[in-house]
Amino acid sequence: MARLSKAHLSRLESYLKNDDRSEPSLRDVMALAELTTESLQSFYSRFDREVYGELVGISEYILTMRREIASLGVTDLKETRLPSAGIELDEIVRSTEEATNTIMTCAEDLFTLGPDSDNLSDKIGDAATRIMEACAFQDLTGQRIAKVVETLKAIESRVSRFAAAVGSTEGKTELDANEEARAKRKHDLLLNGPQSKSDAVKQTDVDAMMAGGSDQDAIDRLFG
Amino acid sequence: MAVDTTMSVLVVDDYKTMIRIIRNLLKQIGFEDVDEASDGTEALSKMKERKYGLVISDWNMEPMTGYELLKEVRSDATLNRTPFIMVTAESKTENVIAAKKAGVNNYIVKPFNAQTLKGKIEAVFAE
Numbered sequence: 001m002a003r004l005s006k007a008h009l010s011r012l013e014s015y016l017k018n019d020d021r022s023e024p025s026l027r028d029v030m031a032l033a034e035l036t037t038e039s040l041q042s043f044y045s046r047f048d049r050e051v052y053g054e055l056v057g058i059s060e061y062i063l064t065m066r067r068e069i070a071s072l073g074v075t076d077l078k079e080t081r082l083p084s085a086g087i088e089l090d091e092i093v094r095s096t097e098e099a100t101n102t103i104m105t106c107a108e109d110l111f112t113l114g115p116d117s118d119n120l121s122d123k124i125g126d127a128a129t130r131i132m133e134a135c136a137f138q139d140l141t142g143q144r145i146a147k148v149v150e151t152l153k154a155i156e157s158r159v160s161r162f163a164a165a166v167g168s169t170e171g172k173t174e175l176d177a178n179e180e181a182r183a184k185r186k187h188d189l190l191l192n193g194p195q196s197k198s199d200a201v202k203q204t205d206v207d208a209m210m211a212g213g214s215d216q217d218a219i220d221r222l223f224g
Numbered sequence: 225m226a227v228d229t230t231m232s233v234l235v236v237d238d239y240k241t242m243i244r245i246i247r248n249l250l251k252q253i254g255f256e257d258v259d260e261a262s263d264g265t266e267a268l269s270k271m272k273e274r275k276y277g278l279v280i281s282d283w284n285m286e287p288m289t290g291y292e293l294l295k296e297v298r299s300d301a302t303l304n305r306t307p308f309i310m311v312t313a314e315s316k317t318e319n320v321i322a323a324k325k326a327g328v329n330n331y332i333v334k335p336f337n338a339q340t341l342k343g344k345i346e347a348v349f350a351e
Contacts, residue, residue, distance in 0.1 A: 031243070040327065055252075097241060100241050102246055104245070104248070105239070107248070108248065111248075111251075148285065149326075172290065180330075187331070189289050189291055189292065190283075190314065190316070190318055190319050190322055191283075191284050191289070191314070192314055192316045192318075192319065193313065193314070194313040194315065195315045195316060199314075199315075199316075200315035201315045201316065201317055201333065202333070203318060203332070203333050203336070203340060204330075205320075206320050206331050206333055209320050209321075209324060209331075210324065210330055210331055217300075
């Protein structure tokens with residue numbers, strides 16, 4: 001931090017002490033202003049340089065932020081990629097639902113057949129063919145999921161680069177009121193959703209729990 | 225053990241497809257009287273209007289979850305003896321423990337097969 005020089009302050013002190021200032025004239029005031037200005041000149045010049053330097057730093061930071069925000073491609077994400085990913089996911093839900101319904105209808109038709117049904121062989125063959133045709137959804141959903149994954153990877157990459165550029169460090173995530181309410185509901189009502197195969201409790205372990213613990217190994221696995 | 229398949233069963237799930245699967249599996253086991261609800265609120269309302277011999281419920285539904293439904297049923301003097309099976313993708317240990325503490329009669333992890341469903345229903349009525 002810049003300081004006033006001792007020499008300037010001494011001159012100012014001596015001026016104020018040594019003369020009679022009971023009725024200061026304009027000349028006295030001007031002389032005092034001159035002395036004061038001279039005294040503060042070095043202070044302000046250093047002060048200005050520091051402020052200028054800091055402002056340049058802030059300006060460069062803002063410029064970097066603007067470049068990084070631009071490289072996020074928010075418009076592209078918001079108007080193209082995310083809506084497109086949403087459409088793909090909707091299509092996945094629709095096609096899996098459609099395929100499931102077709103397969104279930106075939107199964108229900110097969111249940112109604114008996115050994116005395118007319119054209120039994122043809123009906124079974126027809127149902128089997130419809131089931132196989134419906135299974136084609138798997139290929140299409142695989143391709144659609146790949147497109148969504150690509151979008152998520154693009155977002156991850158851009159956000160990571162932005163976080164690095166602005167020097168963001170890991171901290172507590174700020175949630176808005178809605179997100180907070182949903183997170184609390186999930187926590188309170190144990191809405192964990194499906195687990196990966198390796199993490200999910202197996203039915204045999206659940207059975208041991210429900211049976212009150214007849215199989216100690218299964219219970220141990222639950223808490224392991 | 226033979227289960228009385230003439231009883232009415234209430235299947236609670238927010239996915240129509242899952243209700244259809246369970247309904248078909250129950251039909252294979254011999255249950256014909258199967259009713260459905262899409263969440264705990266609707267299920268509770270139906271249970272207050274009609275007596276069901278068994279409730280088979282999913283966990284994750286809105287606005288009322290299967291876990292909340294279970295607790296509501298167990299705290300209602302007129303409903304608390306209704307057998308309740310949870311059929312859910314919630315497969316964490318804490319879920320099983322919480323459901324057991326809340327008074328569930330059995331717990332099936334999705335995906336499941338007809339044999340598992342049949343076995344659990346039989347186990348519930350063997351208690």
